[in-house]
Amino acid sequence: MAVRVQEAPFDLGAETERFADAQADMGAVVTFTGIVRDLPGDSLDRMVIEHYPGMTEKALEKIELDARERWSLGDVLIIHRFGPMAANERIMMVATASRHRKDAFEAAEFLMDYLKSRAPFWKKEFTASGAEWVAAKDADEEALTRW
Amino acid sequence: MAVRVQEAPFDLGAETERFADAQADMGAVVTFTGIVRDLPGDSLDRMVIEHYPGMTEKALEKIELDARERWSLGDVLIIHRFGPMAANERIMMVATASRHRKDAFEAAEFLMDYLKSRAPFWKKEFTASGAEWVAAKDADEEALTRW
Amino acid sequence: MDVLYFAWVRERIGIPREKVETQAATVADLVEELRAREPRYAAAFADLSALRVALDQELTEFDAPLAGVREVAFFPPMTGG
Amino acid sequence: MDVLYFAWVRERIGIPREKVETQAATVADLVEELRAREPRYAAAFADLSALRVALDQELTEFDAPLAGVREVAFFPPMTGG
Numbered sequence: 001m002a003v004r005v006q007e008a009p010f011d012l013g014a015e016t017e018r019f020a021d022a023q024a025d026m027g028a029v030v031t032f033t034g035i036v037r038d039l040p041g042d043s044l045d046r047m048v049i050e051h052y053p054g055m056t057e058k059a060l061e062k063i064e065l066d067a068r069e070r071w072s073l074g075d076v077l078i079i080h081r082f083g084p085m086a087a088n089e090r091i092m093m094v095a096t097a098s099r100h101r102k103d104a105f106e107a108a109e110f111l112m113d114y115l116k117s118r119a120p121f122w123k124k125e126f127t128a129s130g131a132e133w134v135a136a137k138d139a140d141e142e143a144l145t146r147w
Numbered sequence: 148m149a150v151r152v153q154e155a156p157f158d159l160g161a162e163t164e165r166f167a168d169a170q171a172d173m174g175a176v177v178t179f180t181g182i183v184r185d186l187p188g189d190s191l192d193r194m195v196i197e198h199y200p201g202m203t204e205k206a207l208e209k210i211e212l213d214a215r216e217r218w219s220l221g222d223v224l225i226i227h228r229f230g231p232m233a234a235n236e237r238i239m240m241v242a243t244a245s246r247h248r249k250d251a252f253e254a255a256e257f258l259m260d261y262l263k264s265r266a267p268f269w270k271k272e273f274t275a276s277g278a279e280w281v282a283a284k285d286a287d288e289e290a291l292t293r294w
Numbered sequence: 295m296d297v298l299y300f301a302w303v304r305e306r307i308g309i310p311r312e313k314v315e316t317q318a319a320t321v322a323d324l325v326e327e328l329r330a331r332e333p334r335y336a337a338a339f340a341d342l343s344a345l346r347v348a349l350d351q352e353l354t355e356f357d358a359p360l361a362g363v364r365e366v367a368f369f370p371p372m373t374g375g
Numbered sequence: 376m377d378v379l380y381f382a383w384v385r386e387r388i389g390i391p392r393e394k395v396e397t398q399a400a401t402v403a404d405l406v407e408e409l410r411a412r413e414p415r416y417a418a419a420f421a422d423l424s425a426l427r428v429a430l431d432q433e434l435t436e437f438d439a440p441l442a443g444v445r446e447v448a449f450f451p452p453m454t455g456g
Contacts, residue, residue: 011164012163012164012167013160013161013163013164013165014160016159016160016163016164016178017158017159017160017163018160020159020180020182020237023182023235024235025184025185026182026184027181027182027183027184028179028180028181028182029178029179029180029182030177030178030179030180030255031163031176031177031178031180032175032176032177032248032251032252033167033175033176033177033178034174034175034248034375035167035170035173035174035175035176036174037172037173037174037246038172050300050301050304052298052300052348052351052367052369054351055348055351055352055367058351058352059351059353080374088170088171090167091375092374092375099184101179101181101256101259101456102290104179105179105252105255105256105259108177108252109248109252112248112252112375115374115375116372116373116374116375117371117372117373117374118353118372119372119374120300120348120367120369120372120374121372121373121374121375122300122301122369122370122372122373123373124301133301133302133370133373134373135371135373136370136371136372136373141371143249181456197381197382197385199379199381199429199432199448199450201432202429202432202433202448205432205433206432206434227455238456239455239456248375259456262455262456263453263454263455263456264452264453264454264455265434265453266453266455267381267429267448267450267453267455268453268454268455268456269381269382269450269451269453269454270454271382280382280383280451280454281454282452282454283451283452283453283454288452
């Protein structure tokens with residue numbers, strides 16, 4: 001169980017290296033990294049992520065447990081930042097380890113799909129023309145029907 | 148186009164960091180890392196990977212191009228080692244970048260599925276009780292029918 | 295009970311949390327009480343389909359009972375990842 | 376033409392590559408010629424369903440024509456990744 005919710009940036013390379021290194025007898029490691037994208041036609045000044053301390057950690061741990069029930073996994077890592085961040089900064093990462101690639105891939109996608117719409121984070125984008133809360137996408141809700 | 152076939156180990160953390168860092172306007176980075184697993188009940192002395200120089204690079208480049216036709220991708224990286232390696236060493240990695248997570252995930256899975264059965268690599272496992280070529284799995288061939 | 299607001303719900307209501315004394319049986323009943331207070335609450339709770347609710351930090355539905363609940367949170371659909 | 380062998384095909388035949396003079400029209404015809412040479416070739420080519428073939432470094436089928444081909448490679452199903 002490794003869930004970290006933090007304001008500070010994380011070191012993607014070091015986290016990935018350490019995660020892969022800690023696996024015993026796991027043939028497959030998958031990572032996903034979410035990065036702040038600049039906005040087309042409206043330069044992003046910053047993104048601010050609000051979250052619900054306490055519930056966030058519980059929700060992420062629940063999502064990890066759900067993944068462990070469905071797939072045979074080694075370690076799982078979820079790091080998610082909150083607070084202000086600039087374009088190109090890393091928002092979050094997940095990593096999964098399994099004996100087989102299919103489990104590692106599916107579990108990582110499952111974590112991402114649930115984390116998107118079931119973990120209490122809210123993104124707000126600040127540009128020269130104002131600030132706006134990012135709207136949830138129907139596609140993200142629909143993605144959950146796959147599981 | 149970034150395909151590297153090499154005998155030397157690669158630095159997973161540094162490669163992942165560099166890959167994510169090079170993306171402009173890509174919100175999603177997925178990596179897969181393949182690791183030499185020890186053998187249940189029969190300790191692995193080493194694995195040796197043979198390949199077909201020339202064809203290997205062509206096959207990997209073709210697989211990358213096929214992925215680019217199907218998904219909207221930023222950079223793609225494929226590193227695959229050959230020669231001898233010990234349990235827990237990293238065999239290979241792929242990385243994909245895309246604006247959206249679905250494309251990055253699917254492209255990485257596609258690359259892995261094709262790389263498994265369409266790139267000319269052959270694994271041989273050496274244990275105390277002898278050496279054996281790893282047999283191709285039916286499941287790996289079947290995985291291709293998904294695409 | 296503690297009532298928490300996040301994201302634009304927090305912004306419309308103007309505070310992140312408050313203590314609320316209520317006999318409301320369900321979340322929906324509590325929402326009715328809050329709506330009746332002031333226009334900023336009415337504005338925040340205008341469209342329940344745009345809102346989500348958690349009781350004691352677990353996502354739930356608006357018809358959920360409030361008995362024994364210590365913390366209610368209202369917020370828009372989540373946008374993590 | 377250059378004929379290359381990989382993995383256990385290479386081990387059974389005992390060499391990684393050789394020059395072969397042939398008038399064979401297809402890969403299957405070439406396989407027949409090779410099988411007839413010596414038992415080690417017959418052993419390597421005993422079960423074509425366990426083999427794959429590439430012509431000039433492109434995977435193909437055993438009925439593919441050899442006209443114009445410079446490099447033929449025989450090997451077991453691949454196990455990359």
